[in-house]
């Protein structure tokens with residue numbers, strides 16, 4: 001079956017390469033019937049490539065107006081990919097309600113340090129990640145990754161949002177720059193705990209092909225080990241491309257469509 005809806009898309013309002021209109025035109029020519037925009041938001045914080053308290057209004061206005069312009073060709077939705085960083089920001093609908101968005105993807109891209117003085121990015125650069133682990137997690141990758149998965153579990157259990165984004169994002173660098181062993185028992189334990197928490201939350205989780213289009217991985221998130229645990233627990237799975245450029249709008253959708261069990265977060 002061909003998947004013709006994608007709810008995870010970035011554009012020039014955050015860290016995407018193309019304008020929203022270019023993304024829409026690419027989606028139309030790829031045969032999509034629904035395209036959802038999900039620019040990065042970590043309000044009230046703001047980092048490079050994320051919306052802030054002002055640009056979020058421009059973003060929503062632009063997406064809504066393009067939705068109107070292309071309504072006969074494609075359904076356009078406006079959401080955000082909102083961060084969970086313990087003690088700093090949450091993807092909760094109660095906070096984002098004032099923006100009248102269509103949906104929220106909750107993702108962990110940053111892990112709070114044990115003293116909550118700052119947070120370390122999982123996916124900006126391997127050097128920054130390793131420096132952060134050295135400085136704030138006693139050089140222990142295990143401590144860092146346990147904190148990452150604990151954050152995913154807390155996010156799934158504690159906040160109201162629609163889709164869980166890439167729940168094993170730390171895999172991004174691990175194929176090219178291996179820094180943890182996915183066969184270690186502590187890693188497997190974390191995956192089981194995380195799969196249990198996601199299943200318990202009842203939330204939809206993505207099959208996210210974004211790291212394939214950007215050349216980091218050959219498999220989508222979640223990788224086969226976590227994916228198998230989610231399938232075993234009958235967690236609803238939705239395919240998304242996490243496209244940061246129009247060329248990746250339907251990246252690997254043909255190869256991984258069979259993994260999707262939900263095609264629209266509004267209809268489970």
Ligand SMILES: [Zn+2]
Pocket residue numbers: 081107109165166
């Ligand atoms: Zn993300």
Ligand SMILES: [Zn+2]
Pocket residue numbers: 008009010081242
């Ligand atoms: Zn994304």
